[in-house]
Amino acid sequence: MSDLEPGRTADIILETRGLTKHYGGVHALEDANFVLRKGEHIAIVGDNGAGKSTFVRQITGVEQRTRGDIIFDGGSVNFAGPLEAREAGIETVFQTLALADDLDVPDNIFLGREMTKWNWLGPFRLLDYKAMREATIEGLNKTAVKIPNIRNTIKNMSGGQRQCVAIARTASFFSKLTIMDEPTAALGVQETAQVETIIKALKEAGEPLILISHNMRQVFDLVDRIIVFRRGRICANLNHQDTDPQDVVAYITGAKTGKEYEATAL
């Protein structure tokens, strides 16, 4: 529905039209119209059960939507699973981290897409450890993540370091869109700062991001635009400079509703 901002469709990396998800009788997500432009960082906020994670799960193919369209990178998409979404260029950091505990940092970052040589050997092709290690160090330097020893197994790392590895994995590959679902919910102050540094680095690199967060300070520090979800519907679309934390809370709790959503929001 390019009528949200006519004439700027070439700029749009992700758009949803009437995206809806019902779990039986529960309307978890209702008629979400959403636009994300290239290079833009947006936050999705809302109470528990407002439909934020449901929204993300439809986009990344973790679940199949009830109805509506998803247009990604100029074409309508139907991801059968998270893998297809990743292959199309959507990198997601899930709340449950998908890391292999017994492997080290480069192994995890390149899991499933290893750099190899002697490819004629098929499944027994050789791993290019040196290249992967160098790319990892380069990637971590770029994101300013500090991990004392990348040869250490994930098992021996703190929660923050694990989260950083999971995020560095996303950041190490050129992706068209990055989605993070509450990346700092379980982290301490320093670790949160590290994750935020990575997000800022993504912004500088011009990679678009959808951030789900409960942390107002973080949201206002990091993103350009804030989308508020309430009871399965989008109820506000706010520019960072036109709003403040109290205002956003008012939208979350239902004290206020965005003008363009007054007809539909509950």
Add this chain to the structure above:
Amino acid sequence: MAETSHGTGGLTFDKSKRSWPSELNILLALIIIIVVFEIIGQTAPYMRGQSFLFDTKDRFDSIFNEARLKIIILQVAIIGIIALGVTQVIITAGIDLSSGPLVAATAMIAMSFAQTELVNGYPNPKAVFGVWAMDLPVIIPVVAGLLFGAMIGAINGTFIAVFRIPPFIATLGMFLICRGIALWWSGGNPISFPTEQYAFIGSGMMPVVWFVVLAVIFQLIMSYTVYGKHTYAIGSNEEAARMSGINVKRHKIRVYMVASTLAAFAGIVLSSKAVTAQAGMGEFYELFAIAMAVIGGISLTGGRGSIVGTVLGAMVIGVIRSGFTYVKLDGSYQVMAMGGIIIAAVVLDQWRQKRAAAK
């Protein structure tokens, strides 16, 4: 590098921070066991000062008791070949109980294509097939045996990965099926008189040669190839492996195929060494192979361990077997001690894991 050791920054890897490889612990245990037998040999009055591993006959050309060393490694080599495959299965957090009977079934099948037509000028009394299957080139029985193994592995892997049957159950079923195939193949009769070429495969120290060569190959594969990395990844966190784009089903089938093909090869070597194939061969081999892996530090929950560890585990079992004979203790004690060592190995490993986690 000063920064690095404080863990505050720097991204180059710090060798001093790499953890002590668990294989060294097994090597240490192996040395301790050897020393214990050596001490018993020197001090127990009935042993009359014999040495366990060293040459005591004052020959100039040898330091070690080569005959005993050869026996130690020879008696674990064939089961060791099975253990190389079982190790990979256990690293994926699976288990393979079917390898012992698979050894017997493969021995029967391969041997029946490896017979000579004439024994001392008379027709082969154990012939399974007609003249067409006699005096075939050695490649035919070997390939037939390996293909049979690969097929059994593919069936195991398919039931486990695609139909989600627990590995214990799927391979327990295959355990019985393979034993049945071994009995059915020649109606329970032994198959004997192989060609010279076939008899060479397992003659003399050849089983050790195969074991060492295959161990080196698979250690390299597990450490340096995509196959190895995905095997560890699946055992470590199957869900993460799937999310990362690894085709977990296909990979698991591959691992079970590799394991069963190795077990089939062990069956070929065993029948060649014994110059006969019998349906009852390979009894308890699957359990000894699992024991080698477990003593060698392969975690039954998956993700951890190495081929080197399994080779050391095989050596521990070899040394204990040989050592008990050396100190003239009855075979029954041997079996009991082996059981104790398997349990001790797992207890020690868990204790080590807990301590590492607490650090």
